Amino acid sequence: TSWTCEQYAGFPNITNASPVTDSIGTTGSGVPSSASGPYCPYSYIHADDTISACGNTFKIIRTWTVFNWCTGQIITEDFEGDDNEQIIKILDTKKPLLAVPPVVLGANVKGAHAGLCASTELLPPPNLLSDNCSAVTVRIYTPVGEAIYVNGIDGKQGGYVPSPGLKIGWHNIVYKAIDACGNVTELLVPAQVVDNKVPITICDELTDVNLDPLGFAEVFAETFDDGSTDNCCLDHFAVRRMDEPDAPFLPSVIFTCADDTVQVIMRAYDCFGNFNECMVLALVHDKVSPTCV
Numbered sequence: 001t002s003w004t005c006e007q008y009a010g011f012p013n014i015t016n017a018s019p020v021t022d023s024i025g026t027t028g029s030g031v032p033s034s035a036s037g038p039y040c041p042y043s044y045i046h047a048d049d050t051i052s053a054c055g056n057t058f059k060i061i062r063t064w065t066v067f068n069w070c071t072g073q074i075i076t077e078d079f080e081g082d083d084n085e086q087i088i089k090i091l092d093t094k095k096p097l098l099a100v101p102p103v104v105l106g107a108n109v110k111g112a113h114a115g116l117c118a119s120t121e122l123l124p125p126p127n128l129l130s131d132n133c134s135a136v137t138v139r140i141y142t143p144v145g146e147a148i149y150v151n152g153i154d155g156k157q158g159g160y161v162p163s164p165g166l167k168i169g170w171h172n173i174v175y176k177a178i179d180a181c182g183n184v185t186e187l188l189v190p191a192q193v194v195d196n197k198v199p200i201t202i203c204d205e206l207t208d209v210n211l212d213p214l215g216f217a218e219v220f221a222e223t224f225d226d227g228s229t230d231n232c233c234l235d236h237f238a239v240r241r242m243d244e245p246d247a248p249f250l251p252s253v254i255f256t257c258a259d260d261t262v263q264v265i266m267r268a269y270d271c272f273g274n275f276n277e278c279m280v281l282a283l284v285h286d287k288v289s290p291t292c293v
Contacts, residue, residue, distance in 0.1 A: 003089070004092070005055070005090050005132060006132050014029060029088045042067060044064055046064050048060050049062075055131075062086040062087075065084065092134060092181040092183065094132045096130065096178070097129065101189075103190070104192050105123075105193045107195040107197075108121055110232060117195060117271070118193065120165040122160055123158055126156075138154045138175065138178075139155060140175055142161050142162065142171065142173055148161075148162055172188050173188075175187045197231045200228060202225070202226045203226055206281050209282050209285065210286075211287075215286070221239035221251055221252060228276075232272065238266075239265065240265055255282065263281055
């Protein structure tokens with residue numbers, strides 16, 4: 001006789017040594033049939049040996065002993081030679097429920113170029129995890145190895161991508177939910193690694209600009225940089241004057257004799273178009289002596 005752990009949780013009467021009925025609310029697991037003769041009645045007793053199994057499941061080995069009151073005979077097998085043991089099983093055959101939405105990871109490992117940037121960020125825990133009968137263990141597998149779990153045991157609280165990390169682009173992450181009875185639900189979750197962080201810009205607070213003999217000076221944007229960094233990789237710099245708010249950001253800025261102190265904005269772009277800005281005060285100098293003619 002076999003029942004599910006869900007049935008037993010709702011109706012523990014199903015393991016009783018009582019007759020089988022049409023209703024799960026009243027049925028037992030049965031009693032010996034034909035345990036009465038035409039003249040002399042039979043009676044029976046039972047003894048149970050309960051063996052724990054996985055999770056909340058178990059097995060009952062029920063031994064029946066039938067007495068013939070007329071003859072004093074103790075019956076331990078039926079007419080077909082079957083013994084007097086009944087096996088009642090409470091089983092868990094249902095897989096856990098598991099759901100994980102698509103994952104987006106930020107690149108946090110620098111690379112020599114954009115294609116080598118990678119992520120070792122946190123893979124989230126499942127947003128749905130349950131089982132009908134027992135505790136569940138979660139495993140998370142990435143193309144570079146099993147996740148480093150937050151709780152040190154399994155992925156119920158998520159886990160970090162192991163080194164060297166997942167490179168920029170799309171990857172498949174495998175989430176597995178395994179209950180105590182070995183039922184497994186496996187889910188393939190798409191994960192995208194992106195560079196979604198702006199660079200950290202560091203500018204020269206003051207920059208001296210010396211005009212040429214013609215009264216002009218072209219200063220390239222990277223001149224104003226003082227060690228800007230990016231979580232992935234820097235691509236280029238651009239600049240514009242603050243007194244020209246409608247002007248585009250260009251690779252360089254022009255100063256003339258008409259300038260004295262000019263505030264400029266330097267912009268740093270990373271390899272994926274994210275940018276950040278900082279301001280610089282350009283001190284314009286005309287150090288070329290006049291020429292008499």
